[in-house]
Amino acid sequence: MISINHLNFRYNFHRPPVFTDFSLEIGDGQIIGLLGKNGTGKSTLLYLICGLLYDKKHSVSIDGIPSHERRPETLQRLFIVPEEFELPPISIRQYAKTHSGFYPNFSEKVLEDTLREFELSPDIHLGSLSMGQKKKAYISFALAAQTDYLLLDEPTNGLDIPSKSQFRKVVASQMTEQRTIIISTHQVHDVEMLTDRVVLLAEDRLLLDASLNDIAERLRFEVRPVGADLSDALYIEPSIAGTLVVAPANGFSDTTTVNLELLFNALTQNPEVVKTLTQPS
Template sequence: MKRMIQINDLSFKYGNKEVLSNITMNLEAGKIYGLLGENGAGKTTLLKIIGGLQKPYHGKCTVCDEVPFQRTPSFLSRIYYLPEEIDYIQTDYSALQFADLNAPFYPKFDWDKFKKILAEFDLDADKKLRKLSHGQSKKAAISFAVAANVDLLLLDEPSNGLDIPSKTIFRKIMAEYCLETTCTLISTHQVRDLENLIDPIIILDNRAVLMNESLERISEKLCFSLESSVPSDVLYAEPTLGGYLCVSQNRNQRESRVNLEALFNATMQHKTAIHNLFKNA
């Protein structure tokens, strides 16, 4: 799979506070990555660096061999960054007018796709964006981002602000309309909103990338099971309906479904143990 983003030993700080320290990771095209992390873990900062809005003070970040902060037209035409706060879209234009203004700068923009997605989101394409509710504007922003058909799609908490039915529609739209060649990076702390959509999973902590693995590999190494009592060698357990949801090392090669919340909690509690588990092939 083509390597899209290469990050090496990246560090970033706001003033004196170091938000990212020596982060290294590689991301490939054709995948929908879920970027998980606690609040303040540096998810938004990472997205901004990849998007060219911020510059690291140490280390390297390249996207398709270009340095994002240079903001060359060739780089910009291949990416779309959708921030959490969508003030930029709340203008006096309608969704269609917004696209009319900006689509010429995205060479692969697909108008049919755009209109279809707007329809699936049940959005009034002719209403002034400023007059739409926050959730509606967010949907309009998502519609444009997906229809732009970029090589790199960066979404920061896209499901935040969407009502429950819209979250489902969002997942379906992402699954159906994102190109096979696109690398999508979605940051979230509402893991349930993106369940079944994101794969691989990246777990970010300020000091390190704790995990960057496909669900297939995670389910090879870890076992997620419902037990009536907590076994002694378990990595993480939480009480749930019917017993305890346990995360343990997969010694018996059982194939279980990865529970993202439990995975996250387990990783945050046992950073080194889990890191070592995945380090070995």
């Protein structure tokens, strides 16, 4: 379990705080979508979880071990694929040979299967790959490491449309009950079908932490024709197909599919949406 208890963090005194009294608990067996506007601290949160950044009171821990200690037994269970990274000028096979020893659960089979899915050869030289291909190679290694916690920062940036579909497929196939995957992204449509929990950051606080099932039970996401009644709408957005609406579920027996982008816009622009989600059912 990842525990963040009353975290207060800022980079320096000249900049506003990134987190103020921020608390969050992340259990096992979830895929979490970490959303937020630019500068709200998504990457910072991932770095804090990994121990790459730390606050004075060491508020972040993994299974009781403070992250800032960066103990090998914690790092072996954690892998981060950052938004920007460097790969050495060697083949994927050599990279895996050099790094796999650090991860006790590393699986050569998972690496081969994932690379095959991404249409990459293990003997291909990393230096000759495009940015998108490097990202696929790195994600393949990350999945093959079979760590309990996998942190992905903007994983679909730089991926073409077929690759995004491949990404969803490989992540879904490698998901287990013991594994937790946190995906920080602006490309919500790329991960909508994967996530089962949403954590939304706003300024220096947690705006929303809810499962998609809970959200679907409390809110409806509909496309209403132009001219339809919008009196119950908490948030609306015009579109070519009609009016995109977020409204309270109000006892509807069926649920609608959560539209993460619409939810994000609704949450950031209308505080009532947050109240609807957080009030007792």
